[in-house]
Amino acid sequence: MNPVTPVRTYVIIWLILTIMTFTTYAVAQIDLGQFNIVIALAIAFFKMSLVIWFFMHVRTDNPLTKLFVFAGFFWMAIFLVFTLGDYFSRGWMPLGKFW
């Protein structure tokens, strides 16, 4: 059984999430080149972490669930890194004459 989280915590998390939404909207209007996507994804990742940790109660879940959630996202990261690593590194090596 999880302990009860106070309403104040939920409201504060909601406020942060809303502020982050406006921040990401505002930052997207400014041209920062490559950093636009970096900032947008960093904010999205931060928002996701808050939702998982507080709203989804992983904070108070047992260690097995925590480990499992972490492992799931870690596996997702491996999946994305390997896929993108394949696509982005194509063309780095010149093709040999005999291929």
Place this chain on the structure above:
Amino acid sequence: MGQQFDSATFGMWVFLLTEIMFFGGMFGAYTVYRSMYPEAFASTSAYMNPLYGALNTAVLIVSSLTMALAVRSAHLDKQKALQIFLLITMFFGLCFLVIKGFEYHEHWVDMKVPLIGGHWNYSEAPQFAHQAQILFIFYFFMTGFHAIHMIVGLGIMTTIFIMARKGRFSPIYYTPVEVSGLYWHFVDIVWIFLFPLLYLIGHTRTIL
């Protein structure tokens, strides 16, 4: 009961991780195509209205808050508050779908629906016409699958609401509320990533 609660939560997380893989595949494909055609994606994204996107993000975040409060009410045996928070959550879920419907309608009017037998015209920037179709297909599939998840979520919430009215939940047994809350928050998380990736590219004004 504590052990039941833990196993149910754990089981729900197993399901949610399969959902992460499901959406992750689409996010991965999106990233690959976006890296292939960055200019076309940025120029096409101008057809997505970021105000709608931001509004919908805010709506979903509020619904997540009310969902968390509903779970809390069930945990504290506040039956009336549980029902009210569930209704508010469903209301915001419906708001989201209505706004999404308006957006889809705008795309239809703009002739930006490149699905089978579609409604498509991209004469404004013919050099990007093919790549623009790719982005719009990603857009409709990703937001469409998200919308289906929202509709399923509304169905789950209706069931939970009916169960709550019958007084099925107590501080000792409120597992269904908690578990469906997890689902609702997960759908919110998917949107948190869809919003910047679909709406917020290509709206920059150079000021630096």
